[in-house]
Amino acid sequence: MRVGLFVTCLIDMMRPEIGFSALKLLEAAGCEVVVPTQQTCCGQPGYNSGDRQSARDLAEKFLNEFDGFDYVVVPSGSCGGMIKTHYADLFADDPALRGRLQRLAPRVFELTDFLHTVLKIAQLPPAADSAFQGSITYHDSCCGLRELGVAAQPRALLAKRSGVTLTEMADSRACCGFGGTFAIKYGAISSAIVDEKCAQIRACGTDAVVLGDLGCMLNIEGRLRRSGDDKTRVLHVAQVLAGDC
Known part of the structure; x- marks a missing residue:
């Protein structure tokens, strides 16, 4: 099984270790993983800001780089949601690109959905001696939950x-x-919204909050630290599953 890993620009620039954890999980499950070196952004920031042309250009670039794989895996609910839910809008006036997307979209999966639903993995790779152990709570990121059904x-x-x-x-x-x-x-x-989220996290009394989207991760971690919480760890689900944190 040949899998294209869409690392996402935010992971690439801010927390590349998450990408390596995703790679470890996929390879441990027996996948041949390819990371196209010219990949960049899914186009979501432009799309959400009304810049449809730049978003469309990036969507077409994604198609060119990833439509040759058996599956495409994304360690981010928001980027996965952009591809599977919103690219169709960007290609609404182009039957050829819309057709290519319709063939590719069913093969695009958020990381945990792919591991659980497609690969049905029975066990995780061995954890490092320094791997996280303790209590966690889980934050469901909006796009992964509502656009991809990841819960x-x-x-x-x-x-x-x-x-x-x-x-x-x-x-x-x-x-x-x-x-x-x-x-x-x-x-x-x-x-105000993230303050409520941080209060709910602290009320659990857990060692860490785990989630599947780096945007949420950076937002929550930043607010926890600015409010004086230097103890609660904020971890991407790929890091915990791979035993890398």
Whole structure:
């Protein structure tokens, strides 16, 4: 099985170790993984800001780089949602590109959905001696949950990681307030939303909050630290599953 890994621009620039954890998980499951070196952005920031032309250019670039793989895996619910849900709008006036997308989209999966639903992995790769062990709570990122149906998959996989116990927070499905450019345009509202999320995380009393989208991860971690919480770890689900943190 030949898998194209869409690392995402945010992971590439801010937390490349998450990309390596995703790679480790896929290879341990027996996949031949290819990471196209010219990949960049999925186009979501431009699309959300009304710049349809740049978003469309990036969507076509994605098609050119990834439509030759058996599957495409994305360690981000927001980027996966952009590809599977919104590219069709960008290609609405181009039957040829729309047709290519229709053939590719069913093969595009968020990381935990692919591991759980397609590969049906029975066990995770061995964890490093320094791997995280402790209590966690899980934040459901908006796009992964609402556009891709990712909820049970990461929890089922986390249950396979020895030494990790899950405690559900109140309103785990509520937004963290990031929303890409929303956090820039509506800073006060975004801050109020993430304050609620951080309060729910702290109320759990867990060692870490785990999630599947780096945008949410950076937003939550930044607010926790600015509010004086230097203890609660904020981890991407790929890092915990791979035993790399």
